[in-house]
Amino acid sequence: MTRSEIEDKADFGQIRYAQLWEDADVLTEALGDCVGGTLVSICSAGDNALAMLTLDPARVVVVDLSMAQIACLRLRIGAFSMLGHTEFLELMGARPSNRRTALLMRALAGQDAETQAFWTARADQVQTFGAGGVGKFERYFRLFRRYCLPLVHSQGTIDDIFVSRPEPQRQEFLNNRFNTWRWRLLLNVFFSRFVMGRMGRDKAFFDHVDGSPAQHVARRINQAAVANDPADNPYLHWIMKGTHGNALPMTWRAEHYETIRGRLDRLQIMPGSLEAFIATGDKADGFNLSDIFEYMSPQVFTAVYGAILNAASPGARLVYWNMMAPRRVPPAYRPRVKTQTDLQDRLKARDKAFFYSDFVVEQVKA
Ligand SMILES: C[S@@+](CC[C@H](N)C(=O)[O-])C[C@H]1O[C@@H](n2cnc3c(N)ncnc32)[C@H](O)[C@@H]1O
Numbered sequence: 001m002t003r004s005e006i007e008d009k010a011d012f013g014q015i016r017y018a019q020l021w022e023d024a025d026v027l028t029e030a031l032g033d034c035v036g037g038t039l040v041s042i043c044s045a046g047d048n049a050l051a052m053l054t055l056d057p058a059r060v061v062v063v064d065l066s067m068a069q070i071a072c073l074r075l076r077i078g079a080f081s082m083l084g085h086t087e088f089l090e091l092m093g094a095r096p097s098n099r100r101t102a103l104l105m106r107a108l109a110g111q112d113a114e115t116q117a118f119w120t121a122r123a124d125q126v127q128t129f130g131a132g133g134v135g136k137f138e139r140y141f142r143l144f145r146r147y148c149l150p151l152v153h154s155q156g157t158i159d160d161i162f163v164s165r166p167e168p169q170r171q172e173f174l175n176n177r178f179n180t181w182r183w184r185l186l187l188n189v190f191f192s193r194f195v196m197g198r199m200g201r202d203k204a205f206f207d208h209v210d211g212s213p214a215q216h217v218a219r220r221i222n223q224a225a226v227a228n229d230p231a232d233n234p235y236l237h238w239i240m241k242g243t244h245g246n247a248l249p250m251t252w253r254a255e256h257y258e259t260i261r262g263r264l265d266r267l268q269i270m271p272g273s274l275e276a277f278i279a280t281g282d283k284a285d286g287f288n289l290s291d292i293f294e295y296m297s298p299q300v301f302t303a304v305y306g307a308i309l310n311a312a313s314p315g316a317r318l319v320y321w322n323m324m325a326p327r328r329v330p331p332a333y334r335p336r337v338k339t340q341t342d343l344q345d346r347l348k349a350r351d352k353a354f355f356y357s358d359f360v361v362e363q364v365k366a
Pocket of ligand 1: 016021042064065273275292
């Protein structure tokens, strides 16, 4: 089972996610006490594997099927090593900058030739959008922002989303200013399976997904815009405005910069599938599984879940998201894990990456 099912279906040559669209604040809290342990993380753009270093583990093993995604992590390693925090934010695109190419070259200086070539070929895009803006997923949001959003809302309304106000006024803003018929129409078109499959995510990723993406997005917007304060939400800010505002994702915040920089040598990058890591017989004390389970058929999910349990130390937590396909501990493995219901529900309510329908924390019984 070392070859993953999705490997045969999707094209992994390009960057899909140039930044992590999963909230590391909830991830790190969900993983619990991991001091001195071994953690495993799906790489994606690398931000969450870096955030896991703040938990003070002995190592974080980072896996990904995609070399392009691993290159995103290697760039971050270079950036943390060679740049100051403000420069890092400029390079990534969180802040405006006209010197990203120069910052990119400095960040790449100590990296391997393959990583240097990969990013040098993308220097123009990095200069324009920031290194966190050059994935397929970010391009999809850019098209949405440039061509669709202006048909629906004025810049004034969009700016107003990020003015902090109490919850009742947030509800009023959503009902009266934001959730117009034009907005609802746009959601239905832009987040249709057809458009998302074509522009945002690989069509294969929808093979096992039920329901319309637009219905999910509408529900989740309520969480991001009313239940929580949009002024604190970096993901919503990027989607709507193309940069981060005052709020930043955990890994990009100044308070963690030196801690992460000082622990970069604890990362163990293992290009390839999670299944390949499991096959090594190594054990881990916590897993960041991103939302990889919903890319698998239910049968494959069950088999992979069982294999992960065999690679998990007693007490290890499995943390993952679902966007549209329901995935939770398969019945056969229920006796071996305990769902951390209170913790996961509390964190789910705070999850700033609002488009997931579920957030799961399951703990291997001792
Ligand atoms: C599942 S995707 C989801 C990305 C995400 N929602 C985000 O915000 O970045 C994350 C990464 O998982 C990788 N991936 C998917 N299935 C995998 C597997 N079985 N083993 C290792 N990596 C996998 C993909 O290559 C991709 O880079």
